[in-house]
Amino acid sequence: MISTQVIDEFFAWAPLTVLVVILVVVYVLTRGEKQFSPPIGKTYSCARCARRGVREHMVPVNVEGAVVWYCGRCAQTH
Numbered sequence: 001m002i003s004t005q006v007i008d009e010f011f012a013w014a015p016l017t018v019l020v021v022i023l024v025v026v027y028v029l030t031r032g033e034k035q036f037s038p039p040i041g042k043t044y045s046c047a048r049c050a051r052r053g054v055r056e057h058m059v060p061v062n063v064e065g066a067v068v069w070y071c072g073r074c075a076q077t078h
Protein backbone atom coordinates (compact mmCIF):
# COMPACT_ATOMS: atom_id res chain seq x y z
CA MET A 1 0.00 0.00 0.00
CA ILE A 2 2.72 2.42 0.99
CA SER A 3 4.92 1.66 -2.01
CA THR A 4 1.97 2.19 -4.36
CA GLN A 5 1.32 5.53 -2.72
CA VAL A 6 4.96 6.55 -3.20
CA ILE A 7 4.84 5.56 -6.87
CA ASP A 8 1.59 7.48 -7.34
CA GLU A 9 3.10 10.55 -5.73
CA PHE A 10 6.25 10.21 -7.81
CA PHE A 11 4.32 10.17 -11.05
CA ALA A 12 2.14 13.01 -9.82
CA TRP A 13 5.20 15.17 -9.18
CA ALA A 14 7.46 13.96 -12.01
CA PRO A 15 5.81 16.12 -14.72
CA LEU A 16 6.15 19.16 -12.46
CA THR A 17 9.81 18.40 -11.85
CA VAL A 18 10.45 17.98 -15.57
CA LEU A 19 8.60 21.24 -16.23
CA VAL A 20 10.71 23.08 -13.66
CA VAL A 21 13.92 21.68 -15.18
CA ILE A 22 12.79 22.78 -18.67
CA LEU A 23 11.92 26.26 -17.37
CA VAL A 24 15.34 26.58 -15.72
CA VAL A 25 17.09 25.48 -18.92
CA VAL A 26 15.04 27.93 -21.01
CA TYR A 27 15.71 30.71 -18.50
CA VAL A 28 19.47 30.10 -18.61
CA LEU A 29 19.48 29.93 -22.41
CA THR A 30 17.42 33.10 -22.88
CA ARG A 31 19.48 34.95 -20.28
CA GLY A 32 22.62 34.06 -22.24
CA GLU A 33 21.05 35.31 -25.48
CA LYS A 34 19.99 38.59 -23.92
CA GLN A 35 23.62 39.60 -23.59
CA PHE A 36 23.70 39.99 -27.38
CA SER A 37 20.41 41.91 -27.63
CA PRO A 38 19.94 45.43 -26.28
CA PRO A 39 18.58 45.82 -22.76
CA ILE A 40 14.87 46.56 -22.46
CA GLY A 41 15.52 50.11 -21.27
CA LYS A 42 17.13 51.05 -24.57
CA THR A 43 14.34 49.77 -26.79
CA TYR A 44 11.26 51.60 -27.98
CA SER A 45 7.87 50.05 -28.49
CA CYS A 46 6.05 50.90 -31.67
CA ALA A 47 3.11 53.24 -31.13
CA ARG A 48 1.04 51.33 -33.68
CA CYS A 49 1.86 47.64 -33.34
CA ALA A 50 3.71 47.71 -29.95
CA ARG A 51 6.64 45.82 -31.44
CA ARG A 52 9.83 46.61 -29.56
CA GLY A 53 13.01 47.61 -31.32
CA VAL A 54 16.30 49.37 -30.70
CA ARG A 55 16.44 53.09 -31.40
CA GLU A 56 18.24 52.60 -34.73
CA HIS A 57 15.36 50.51 -36.03
CA MET A 58 12.67 52.92 -34.90
CA VAL A 59 11.39 56.00 -36.72
CA PRO A 60 10.32 59.10 -34.78
CA VAL A 61 6.98 60.46 -36.02
CA ASN A 62 5.61 63.83 -34.93
CA VAL A 63 1.98 63.43 -33.99
CA GLU A 64 0.29 66.65 -32.82
CA GLY A 65 3.50 68.01 -31.31
CA ALA A 66 4.44 64.81 -29.53
CA VAL A 67 7.08 62.47 -30.87
CA VAL A 68 6.05 58.85 -31.01
CA TRP A 69 8.13 55.97 -32.24
CA TYR A 70 7.07 53.70 -35.06
CA CYS A 71 8.86 50.63 -36.22
CA GLY A 72 10.18 50.68 -39.78
CA ARG A 73 7.24 48.68 -41.08
CA CYS A 74 4.59 50.97 -39.55
CA ALA A 75 6.50 54.13 -40.51
CA GLN A 76 6.33 53.12 -44.17
CA THR A 77 2.56 52.73 -44.03
CA HIS A 78 2.09 55.85 -41.96
Ligand SMILES: [Zn+2]
Binds near residue numbers: 050071072075
Ligand atom coordinates in the same frame (compact mmCIF):
# COMPACT_ATOMS: atom_id res chain seq x y z
ZN1 LIG B 1 4.96 48.97 -35.70
